[in-house]
Amino acid sequence: MRGIARDAGIHEKTLRQIIAGATYPDVRTVARLERALQVPLYPRWPTRHQEPILGRPEGDGANDED
Numbered sequence: 001m002r003g004i005a006r007d008a009g010i011h012e013k014t015l016r017q018i019i020a021g022a023t024y025p026d027v028r029t030v031a032r033l034e035r036a037l038q039v040p041l042y043p044r045w046p047t048r049h050q051e052p053i054l055g056r057p058e059g060d061g062a063n064d065e066d
Contacts, residue, residue: 008036 001019005012009032017023025033027042034041 004033004036008032 001015002012005015010029018025030042
């Protein structure tokens with residue numbers, strides 16, 4: 001955990017509080033953690049060539065066969 005905090009440029013205590021749910025990170029901290037972990041932590045809007053992240057809600061008419 002110390003290494004992740006160091007790589008993200010945040011205090012280890014802050015990272016522990018985020019993981020414990022005692023505090024919420026701001027956008028800058030999320031971006032830093034994404035870079036340090038090399039994974040997206042915040043949902044992104046899909047591009048034209050990607051499927052939606054969560055798919056379409058049921059009953060929207062897009063998948064109805066009749």
